[in-house]
Amino acid sequence: MQTELADFIRNTPEGDEAQAILRKCVHCGFCTATCPTYQVLGDDLDSPRGRIYLMKRALEGAPVTDKTRLHLDRCLTCRACETTCPSGVRYGRLVDIGRAVVESKTRRGPLERARRALLARTLPRPRLFAAGLALGRLARPLLPPALRAKVPARATPGAWPAPRHARKMLALAGCVQSSLAPSINAAAARVLDRAGISLIEAPGAGCCGALRFHLNYQEQGRDDMRALIDAWWPRAASGEIEAIVMTASGCGVTVKEYGHYLAGDERYREKAARISALTGDLCEVLTPQMVAGGRARGKVAFQSPCTLQHGQQIRGKVEALLRAAGYELTPVNDAHLCCGSAGTYSLLHPEIAGELRSRKLAALNAGAPEVIATANVGCLSHLQGASATPVKHWIELLDVK
Ligand code: SF4
Ligand code: SF4
Structure with missing residues (x-):
């Protein structure tokens, strides 16, 4: 054109x-x-x-x-x-x-500006988000149904194994995941520990930058990226860790593209490219041999997040791991379509997001699965808000003994 x-x-x-x-x-x-x-x-x-x-x-x-x-x-x-x-x-x-x-x-109206600014200021800050979520849990019975669905019950993460292996990898606690679903990284740590890899989190590592960048606070999003690089850099530069493992595909697609986002920043260009090169989704680290199970574990519908299948162009890997662990995958029509979560999209465009979620849940439930699995905390909480079938991160299913 x-x-x-x-x-x-x-x-x-x-x-x-x-x-x-x-x-x-x-x-x-x-x-x-x-x-x-x-x-x-x-x-x-x-x-x-x-x-x-x-x-x-x-x-x-x-x-x-x-x-x-x-x-x-x-x-x-x-x-x-x-x-x-x-x-x-x-x-x-x-x-x-x-x-x-x-x-x-263009200029947005005052209400819209305030709403977007509130999201940009609160969601990327793990402590602020955790405090807001704790308040939401207290007030849950009084909340309107749409908001109540977005406040999940407290989850117990279980024990995180102490680092004991020569092979070490870094995980990102993330901004909302550490409060909404702390069980995901803990499950990843246990599964990797059994596979001979110790998973560690770096103190001070916060949001990957996707939230603010995609709310069109692009420079502030880049600030979050620089801060995360700073938190990870000592471990990456010393060679202490061999990879950075992402358990949320939404963060993964962003960190894999740090080299691009910060290409114009002389101070961070090389570090950003190095961090991107070290980063992989959890399904790229595990192999079917590492998780092979000896028994049938029931029927699962896998919802492949857009950030996994389109953003990172990873297809079939999670499904192969689930099958190797003994799960039966049910067929899902129109698996390429978004569930409507898309970062803050479900909060800003609830009608379109709600329609996409209804269609996605109908497709996921068509094969009568016992559980729905996904690979991104945003999709997980969005789907969970309207699903009668339990929704989990796929690594939690591999953590079941
Ligand atoms: S598929 Fe869409 S984006 Fe690609 S060339 Fe055709 S119109 Fe353009
Ligand atoms: S919503 Fe449509 S235009 Fe936007 S990224 Fe998805 S497929 Fe492309």
Whole structure:
């Protein structure tokens, strides 16, 4: 697609990158078929092709309105369109650039600004989030049903094995996961311990930066990335750990792209690339041989998060681990579609997110599983809020003896 960039972005790194991406789009529309928001809303401007057109116009200097911003806001950044696109259009990168431009040229209403600022200030801070969640648990009986569904009961993580192996890996406690589901990392530590690997967490390691970056506080998101690199760097640089293991695919896709996000930062460029190179999803560290079980363990439906299957392009690995451990995988239709969680999306666009969740739960439950497994804490809490079938992280299922 031929693009004439406007003066404000011509010959900038973002402009050059956006132009190279736009050039690849041939406007064929294959991506619309796999776009969840197009499926729900039926408007071409809520499809990848429509949004690409809106961003191209914005980058060419055409007037940008609140409506332009709304169509970009409604995008889940699920990147299903990247998986579908036969021309290799990197939509995820383009929408980061497009959103920053559109944000700078429009002004949100005071209520919306306050809501987004509140999310950006509270969610990435583990202690603040933990305190808010504790209050929410106290007030749970008084909360409206929609909010009550977002406040899970307290979970007991169980024992974390003391480091005893020569092989060591770092885990990220994360900003919301450590309060919402502390059992995930503890289960990962136990399973890895049995496989001869000690899992450790670095003190002071907080949010990966995805939350603020995708709320369009992009520079603040980069600050979170730099802070996390600082917390991890002594262990990464000394060679004490051989890898960084991500138990939330939403954080994993972000940390794997630190090298890209911080490419323009002279001080952090190399460190960021090194951290990205060390990072892998938990399913890339474990092998079926490590988790092989000797007995049948029941039926599971696996919900593969977009950040795993589209963002990180990892498919089939978790399913292979679950099968090796003795689980029967039930079939799931339209497995490529987002469940509606998408970071803060379910809080900002509850109607679309609710519709996507209903469709996803119907697909997951079609094979009558005893449990639904996922690989990301955001999807887990979103699905759990409306599911009669228990929803767990897949590593918790491998932790069952
Ligand atoms: S993003 Fe890819 S699939 Fe979608 S319209 Fe452009 S070329 Fe076609
Ligand atoms: S990222 Fe997802 S929601 Fe956004 S345009 Fe692509 S397929 Fe649609």
